[in-house]
Amino acid sequence: xxxxxxxxxxxxxxxxxxxxxxxxxxxxxxxxxxxxxxxxxxxxxxxxxxxxxxxxxxxxxxxxxxxxxxxxxxxxxxxxxxxxxxxxxxxxxxxxxxxxxxxxxxxxxxxxxxxxxxxxxxxxxxxxxxxxxxxxxxxxxxxxxxxxxxxxxxxxxxxxxxxxxxxxxxxxxxxxxxxxxxxxxxxxxxxxxxxxxxxxxxxxxxxxx
Amino acid sequence: xxxxxxxxxxxxxxxxxxxxxxxxxxxxxxxxxxxxxxxxxxxxxxxxxxxxxxxxxxxxxxxxxxxxxxxxxxxxxxxxxxxxxxxxxxxxxxxxxxxxxxxxxxxxxxxxxxxxxxxxxxxxxxxxxxxxxxxxxxxxxxxxxxxxxxxxxxxxxxxxxxxxxxxxxxxxxxxxxxxxxxxxxxxxxxxxxxxxxxxxxxxxxxxxxxxxxxxxxxxxxxxxxxxxxxxxxxxxxxxxxxxxxxxxxxxxxxxxxxxxxxxxxxxxxxxxxxxxxxxxxxxxxxxxxxxxxxxxxxxxxxxxxxxxxxxxxxxxxxxxxxxxxxxxxxxxxxxxxxxxxxxxxxxxxxxxxxxxxxxxxxxxxxxxxxxxxxxxxxxxxxxxxxxxx
Numbered sequence: 162x163x164x165x166x167x168x169x170x171x172x173x174x175x176x177x178x179x180x181x182x183x184x185x186x187x188x189x190x191x192x193x194x195x196x197x198x199x200x201x202x203x204x205x206x207x208x209x210x211x212x213x214x215x216x217x218x219x220x221x222x223x224x225x226x227x228x229x230x231x232x233x234x235x236x237x238x239x240x241x242x243x244x245x246x247x248x249x250x251x252x253x254x255x256x257x258x259x260x261x262x263x264x265x266x267x268x269x270x271x272x273x274x275x276x277x278x279x280x281x282x283x284x285x286x287x288x289x290x291x292x293x294x295x296x297x298x299x300x301x302x303x304x305x306x307x308x309x310x311x312x313x314x315x316x317x318x319x320x321x322x323x324x325x326x327x328x329x330x331x332x333x334x335x336x337x338x339x340x341x342x343x344x345x346x347x348x349x350x351x352x353x354x355x356x357x358x359x360x361x362x363x364x365x366x367x368x369x370x
Numbered sequence: 371x372x373x374x375x376x377x378x379x380x381x382x383x384x385x386x387x388x389x390x391x392x393x394x395x396x397x398x399x400x401x402x403x404x405x406x407x408x409x410x411x412x413x414x415x416x417x418x419x420x421x422x423x424x425x426x427x428x429x430x431x432x433x434x435x436x437x438x439x440x441x442x443x444x445x446x447x448x449x450x451x452x453x454x455x456x457x458x459x460x461x462x463x464x465x466x467x468x469x470x471x472x473x474x475x476x477x478x479x480x481x482x483x484x485x486x487x488x489x490x491x492x493x494x495x496x497x498x499x500x501x502x503x504x505x506x507x508x509x510x511x512x513x514x515x516x517x518x519x520x521x522x523x524x525x526x527x528x529x530x531x532x533x534x535x536x537x538x539x540x541x542x543x544x545x546x547x548x549x550x551x552x553x554x555x556x557x558x559x560x561x562x563x564x565x566x567x568x569x570x571x572x573x574x575x576x577x578x579x580x581x582x583x584x585x586x587x588x589x590x591x592x593x594x595x596x597x598x599x600x601x602x603x604x605x606x607x608x609x610x611x612x613x614x615x616x617x618x619x620x621x622x623x624x625x626x627x628x629x630x631x632x633x634x635x636x637x638x639x640x641x642x643x644x645x646x647x648x649x650x651x652x653x654x655x656x657x658x659x660x661x662x663x664x665x666x667x668x669x670x671x672x673x674x675x676x677x678x679x680x681x682x683x684x685x686x687x688x689x690x691x692x693x694x695x696x697x698x699x700x701x702x703x704x705x706x707x708x709x710x711x712x713x714x715x716x717x718x719x720x721x722x723x724x725x726x727x728x729x730x731x732x733x734x735x736x737x738x739x740x741x742x743x744x745x746x747x748x749x750x751x752x753x754x755x756x757x758x759x
Contacts, residue, residue, distance in 0.1 A: 176604070177604075180605045184608050190619045190622070191618075
């Protein structure tokens, strides 16, 4: 085998130099990929998947007493109050909860009468897991627990303390926590591995008569 | 058994023929006319502007957004109903950058640029592919029909990156079969800047280099020991990921997360999983209706795997491995968009064209079927049939 000519050697040296530089640059970028500089909310939702809540900039605008549908055909109604923790709306099922908790936002002028939150929903249940509890809190204040035990929709109401309701003008941050949430794969309902608890058909804040 | 057709550079084997240029041009125009007819069939009062707008559905919005405004700095907080937090980072930059440059030069809107440029890129892909077919003109022309006036030509006719991906794939394989590893690496880098699966071109590059080494009488272990004398091959391999790495660097600069293109999939409710499990779930006969959208996606995926097997039988190992890896990677995020991803894998069409062109009656039937399906599937696309998403 003959030795490479000076031109050949120079070409080889150039190619090796380019390869080395490029490889070093690529390694540097890969290293950056391992050290993201992002906000904690971003990291929790996108990178660590510690939360299923990426908060939308929902207005929360709401007319007291009106029932908001979570069926697909009325998706625009629900979009104004949905914050996070919901799947895409379905035509028949309404909107399934997504993950360990969901959030809604209601903003309306304060009223002097007592208020209650009415939730019409069915649940992810089977014989082994016959109920889904929903721990309801508003602006961080626990207001009670309700239960759903059938896939068919039922309506449950829960009273809103006056002191909590008084802040409705700034927006009430309603949170549903689901201690019994189960994935469809475990419950035999579907092939989805993500936890679900309730399928919300409608929600309303009503004045107590 | 050696493959004599690979023994010399493919680009040096035959002179260009006027028919090899004229027929694809005619096919491109015929395909555009067919799709316009499909549009006129669906919509009343058709117009060229309406045609452009009607073809531009689903991801076309995102490519248009990037071409006009660049990449977002932060995810959307207003969403269309799902788990939330979407951003345009999922879409790789080369194609929208091309649309942006042409848009700036011509003052045309991105969807118009896409409708004009994508068919031209596809035509270029057909022209560039000619050496891969060697003396098999029938297969070449059928490949041209598939891309320019075939069932999935609508993907190559609007603001989607499929046309550029097909062009760069074909170019990369032509250069690879010529043994021009640095050139193939550059094409691979552009490929990986077009779509994440482009980075998988590193596999055929190594495979074909190894096969060439063996054809030249080298031993298995000798392939590794010969590498110090092959800086062109090493540079080619290192070049391929450069496209995706450049995009990662840009994302880090813009968002702080170099892997934002992957992480943002969470906003679309797409989770990584076992690709075979996704496929089997799609084939489950207990669906709400026969040939549901998800079943159609699953059958298309099976068809893609079938064509990978054909590539293996044809001893096109590099192409087979590239397509198989690209399909598995895409399938690991679910069946959604699999027909589009498969349609964008040019080697699969090369395999199919080579088989069908062996028998003249079959070739004629295939051409007629393609033209009919071009019309029919364009109608479904205009109706936004989810299976074609």
